[in-house]
Amino acid sequence: MGISIVNREEFFQQLSLLTNDALHSTRQHGLVVIDIDAFRFVNASSGYPAGDFLVERLQTCIISLLERGQICAYVGAGSFALLLPNTEQTDLCELAANVLETVAAHEFLWQDRVIHITLSAGATLLLDSDRSESVAFSRAELALFQAKKAGGNNLRFSAAPESIGEIAEAGWASQIHHAFLHDGFKLSQRPVVDVVTRKAVLLDLEFSMVADGVVVPGEVFRDELADLGMAVTLDRWLLRKIRDSLLQQHSDEQAPRYLFMLAAESVAASEFTRFLKSELDRYPLLRRGLVLGVPHRNLAGQFELLQRFVCEFHAEGISLLLGHFGAGVDSLVQLGALPAQFVRPLDAFFYKGSAENSQLTSILASVVKSSGKTAIGLGADTELALGELEQQGFELVQGELFPAVPC
Secondary structure, eight states: OOOEEOOOHHHHHHHHHHHHHHHSSSSSEEEEEEEEEHHHHHHHHHOHHHHHHHHHHHHHHHHHTTOTTTTEEEEEEEEEEEEEOOOOOHHHHHHHHHHHHHTTOOEEEEEEEEEOOOOOEEEEOOOOTSSSHHHHHHHHHHHHHHHHHTTEEEOEOOOOOOOHHHHHTTTTTHHHHHHHHHHHHHHHEEEEETTOOOOOEEEEEEEEETTEEEEEEHHHHHHHHHHHTOOOOOOOOOHHHHHHHHHTTOTTTTTOOOEOOHHHHHHOOOHHHHHHHHHHHHHTHHHHHEEEEEEEHHHGHHHHHHHHHHHHHTTOOOEEEEEEOOOSHHHHHTTTSSSSSSSEEEEHHHOOOHHOOOOOOOHHHHHHHTTTTTEEEEOOOOOHHHHHHHHHTTTTESTTTSOEEOO
């Protein structure tokens, strides 16, 4: 049997077969997950065609180092995976190290420039205790992230099933990467309703991740996404999901609009702005069906950046929302300079519960309304809370009284 070059689906089918074989035989099989260090920087500095070129050349380079019977696949997001049937740990690590050394010494010529890159790799042997192929792949990914944590251009081998301590040390890194590779992110939509009619005006998209069978809300690992440089990648995925949903219901003029809350990293990333504009040009329906949310509190200190982004997409015909909006003087001064249609005050959630705080919330809602914007009140969890928000002047509300449903 020669060297096999397969797609991602075929790779995981082969991994499943070898995982099952490891359970029922004494044979050992090896798995290596390889990731391009700073792949996002290559795309940002040289463009996505350069990234595509690099992936193609890397696959050719890696294949040249493999032997008969070994399997290679590009599994997405700048990552490759290798399967080595009937191997030992020493041979597995020797091959992985050879791949890293060869690529580090190689010059990739793209148009008129030379691109130097390095790789990181995580390796493991398939174990008779592996319940499924995903367990083995997660173990290799954990080793990969340990290699990246060591500075990149590194190889790590994971010899045993990951312990609770290892997972805690690695944070959500391996789970997030696994979710990107295996469509592990899930979307739900929470209605933003008219306080009087209780009809949905917006559908606020919320994301979660399935990790070891447990659904983890996005707010739990959002900071980890930013630390790993994956916040922009997830926002691109979310936008495509919104686009596909709108295209399916484009004939329904009464369909609520989707509220798409961006990460601060996406607002600051020029490549995301270009991507978003490209989507708007190709799919004009997005202008009607999309409300862009920007996290005001996270970007208030970068006001020029925030104002440029908001004004730019306001001019594109997009409705915008200022999320996590505070009651500070700086926030109130910025309110009039940002042409957003909606404001979701942070304080409407944190300051409810006493007469004094209720008064502050009312003032904030009034200020938002006087600026010509619509305030969205958070915390409509009960009928009593809904009534309080209505008294405070909120026209739109959201909360557990109007639960999220899967998309």
